[in-house]
Amino acid sequence: MTLNRKVTLLFVALATSILVALVIISLYAFRSFALTSSTAHVKTAAEIVRVHLTESMINGTIGKREQFLERLMEVQGLSMARVIRSPLVSKQFGEGLQREMVADRIEAQVLRDGQPRFSIIDEIGEPVFRGTIPYIASSRGTPNCLQCHQVNEGDVLGAVTIELLLSGLRKHAMTSVVSIIITVAVFSLLAIVGARRLMLPVGDTATEIGEVVQRALKGQFKARVTQRTTDDIGLIAAHVNRLLGYLEQGLASIVERVAQLTGRMPSGIDNQLEATIDMVNSLADAATFKITIEEDETKAEIYDRFGRLLTERFGLLEYSFYETLDNGHLQVIAVDGENGHGCLWCDPQILVRGERCRARRAGHMVDGLTQEHICTAFVPDAKGGEVRRHYCVPIIQSGVVGAVVQLVTPATTAACLALQVPYILMFIREMAPVLEAKRLTETLRESSLQDAMTGLHNRRFLEEYVETLVATAKRHQTGLAILLLDLDYFKMVNDTHGHDAGDAVLKSIAELLKQNVRASDLVIRFGGEEFLILLPDTDGAAALKVAEKIRSAVEQYKFRIAGGELKKTISVGVALFPEDSETFWQTLKYADVALYRAKDEGRNRVLRFAPAMWQDENGGY
Structure with missing residues (x-):
């Protein structure tokens, strides 16, 4: 339900409530007024009757009271007037007129207790107000009732019953109520029309704001709110439009930057905001x-x-x-x-x-x-x-x-x-x-970690990975064979044929070494013409076999250099970890000892380290 409809229904409900309240209040006020007015009229008529009867008694014309009562009936709105004697008066003066002899239930009660009674009765579809007023004997004032009546002070001498027609008052009341309803309805209608004229821009603006907000939640910021007035509602519409424009420009800028970073522009069917x-x-x-x-x-x-x-x-x-x-x-x-x-x-x-x-x-x-x-x-x-x-x-x-x-x-x-x-x-x-x-x-x-000339691992590689090699050997409880190799008389190659020839020989040696070991074995250029080969999971006999294989391959190989070919030999020292020593570097030192012993014994040979080769630090090889 829209705001305009809610406001209209609210004003209609308020107007209806006001009309109902006014009708109820008016009917109650007219009823109260009718009762009060009728009571006063009845009391007045009863007082007139009492004064007339008293005067008639004093003047001796009491016997003509019937004519007075009949003339009194001619008063507009008065439908009945009669007098009832109390038993005390009847006892003193005898029975009165026929209409004064029979008292109805209300009159009998008034004669007994001396209290007036008022009520509204319905006679043949027409409302009638009835009042029964007692006459109380009193010695005060003029004339003194006790001078003529043999009664006590405060005794009830009789009662006068007066009946008034209320049809005129009811008609007047209905006319007044209808007039009030029409007047209030006209003013309410005018108020509703005026309120709607004031509220329509508010409701329409609120509806449009709701619609553009829903679109904005879907990433669409192009919609705008119509500015219908120049008051606060118009300012709200203008502010919302300005905010939407700012969001549209800001989102477009963000989307463009994000698209530059992501390479994707959110498509038209996407919720651009969510995307x-x-x-x-x-x-x-x-x-x-x-x-x-x-x-x-x-x-x-x-x-x-x-x-x-x-x-x-x-x-x-x-x-x-x-x-x-x-x-x-x-x-x-x-x-x-x-x-x-x-x-x-x-x-x-x-x-x-x-x-x-x-x-x-x-x-x-x-x-x-x-x-x-x-x-x-x-x-x-x-x-x-x-x-x-x-x-x-x-x-x-x-x-x-x-x-x-x-x-x-x-x-x-x-x-x-x-x-x-x-x-x-x-x-x-x-x-x-x-x-x-x-x-x-x-x-x-x-x-x-690689030697630039030969492509083999270098000494730094050994230093970084030695702990891994040792840990693996200990974990698998296998031996690690260490082969330390050195070319025989390599300095003569450089001195005789030049360093280029020496480099060519070193490269060829590197290839020979790789060709004669397993893929899991490590070949390292240890320095100059010195090489180191590590054979994991290898015992002494297997290590010597590999070393001899390498020695033989080098001996038979013809090294190609500029201007011819060369023949070279190689010496090899072999040691085993942890058989020869529980530390890798000490085992490597033992392989070095075996290598130099091989050189001392004539070169071009393989020697397995033996404890007898070891001399103290002051000894020689």
Whole structure:
């Protein structure tokens, strides 16, 4: 119900209540007036009768009282007047007129107790006011009743009954009431009309404000309130319009800025306010996400955290993360939340031919949600059942595609994922620079742990990872063989053929060493022409076998240098941890002792450390 209708109904109810109250009050007032007036008229008529009877008794004309009463009946409105003698008067003067002889019930009561009685009676459908007034004997005043009547002071001498017609008064009362009702109704109608003229702008303005507020809640701020007056209501309408305009401009500015950050402009069918709030909240969450992943140690932790985000926040259970290797091939990081998983949603050939991946090749997003079969490398039925759709996002690092995020969903929920993509992209945009920073950090770290010329691990690598190697050996209760190798007469290569030839020999030695050990073994350039090989889970016999294999391979190898070929040999010292010593560095020292003993014994040989080789710090080798 509108405000105008409520106000109108309120005024109608008030006017009706006032009319009813006035009618009730008027009827009650007229009734009270009629009773009071009729009582006074009856008393007056009764007093006239009493005075006339007294005068008639004094003048001796009491016998003609009947004519007086008949003439009294001619008074307008008077319907009856009669006198009733009390038994005391009848006893003294005898029975009176016929009409004075029989007293009705009311008159009998008045004669007994001397109290007047008044009442309204209905005679043939016409109201009549009846009053019965007693005549009390009194010695006071003139004439003295006791001079003529043989009664006591205060005895009742008789009663006069007077009846008045009330039809005239009732007609007058009804006329007055109707006049009041008409007058009040006219004024009430005028008041309602005037009030409506005053309230209509208020109600209409309130209705329009309600409508524009409802639209504003839906993100629509273009509606305006009509300014109907120049009073306070008009000012309210003007203020509301100004507020809506301010909100419209502010929201448009926010939407534009958010669109610049998210790459998505809320569509016309969206609630722009809710969409913008969601976008701003997502931006804040993405910023918090970035702060969190910046504290993660490795890229693997970041990918794992982002995978949980996709599942917990967006309900996405199927996705893939790929990284681009230095050779341009793609490497699987995680598939559907599992690390080390093979290629599932894409043709495995993308791992060796990165160009097969459209996102990797083009460097921009691939929307397979709305464009089916856009990427021929995608496998939509990899798990069987309902076919899938995909959305691939390349992550640019140092100007090239460093990683690819692939979002996968059943075809029936593709539209839902399309709505979530802008929010997911916020997190990817925040994640991209952190991933690049982690990649650069790892690259720098790897380069600091790697020998630049040979590509082998360096001594710093050993210092950082030795605790892990030792802990693993102790946990598995296995041996760790240490091979310390040194090229024989390497200084002659540099002196005779130059440093370029020496570098070529070192590079070739590095390749020979890697070719003659397992993938789990560690080959380290320990310094200059000295190399260190760590063989996990290897006993003494196996270690000597590997060392001899390496020695023989080097001896038979022809090193190519500028201007010809070279033949070189290598000496190897072998020690075992924890067999030879319970500390790694002491075991390494024992391998060093065995190496120099091999050199002292003629080079190009392998020697296993023995306690007899150890001399105190003041001894020699």
